[in-house]
Amino acid sequence: MGEAIKRANWTLRIRNIVIALFTILVAAGIAGAMFDGIGFFGIMSVLVAAIVATALFSSFPKVKVPKRADLTKGDVRTMVGRTEIWLEHQRPALPAPAVKVVEDMGVQLDALGLQLEAIDQQHPAAQEVRKLVGDVLPETIDAYRRIPQNLRQEKRAGATPDEQLTESLTRISREIDHVTRQLAEGSLDDLAIKTRYLEYRYGENEQTSKES
Structure with missing residues (x-):
């Protein structure tokens, strides 16, 4: 989700440059x-x-950094992107x-956001993500940031x-990985079933073709 927000921002910048x-060019043509x-x-x-316009719109608009208080607003997928x-x-x-x-966690959160597209908001894993990513992280x-800098190495x-x-x-990262695997179990099972079906349905025909 975070990467999607960045891509949308770059698309907007490119559109503004164009x-x-x-x-x-139109103004120059009229003149x-x-x-x-x-x-x-x-x-x-x-x-x-043209150079000034390209330089200006290559840097603006900036991706809006969410406020700390706004992280948990909206659905869980949006929350992951904001965080x-x-x-x-x-x-x-x-x-x-x-x-x-x-x-590394940024990559994990982006993958997690994609998984959350098809997950019910009340799913236990979605609730765990909301607590872990929206609150604990x-x-x-x-x-940590409230600790004075001169005391952080003591x-x-x-x-x-x-x-x-x-x-x-690191522990939070491991837990995100655990939730990601938990959400992926259904898809992994579906793929395994389809693979076994293909092996059963077409494997014999392939073997017969090779023998003939």
Whole structure:
């Protein structure tokens, strides 16, 4: 879902670039018709305007970063997409080992979002995702960020806050993987049944053809 939001944003940027370039060319054409050509200065102006428009619309609009309070709003699939984008923007404040876990988690959340398209909102796995991704994950990040930076490398209860955060995120990542596998069980079973059917239905014919 997070990747889908990013793709939609890039599509919007490309559309805006095309519209801007088309508008510039139309304006140049009208000016050329009115003044019997636009000359060298006009051509350079069109080129500069095209470069500026492309640079501007390549960066805008930005993907809107969801507010922390808005993460749990909407259906569970939308929530996963919002959390993925929010999580991506927390990386600068996290220690390097945790950033690596977050990067891997982004891939997990994107795959999870696709699975949730066909899942009932009241499905136990969907409810578990809402709690894990909508509550536990952001609360873990928030708890870490509230710790002053100069205390994040000090050991407490056998581990530093940096280490505790990385361990917690790793556990959350493993649980996301578990939920993903749980949701995929039905599809895996369907595929196995279809494979066995194909082997039974067409396997003998294939063997007979080879023997003949």
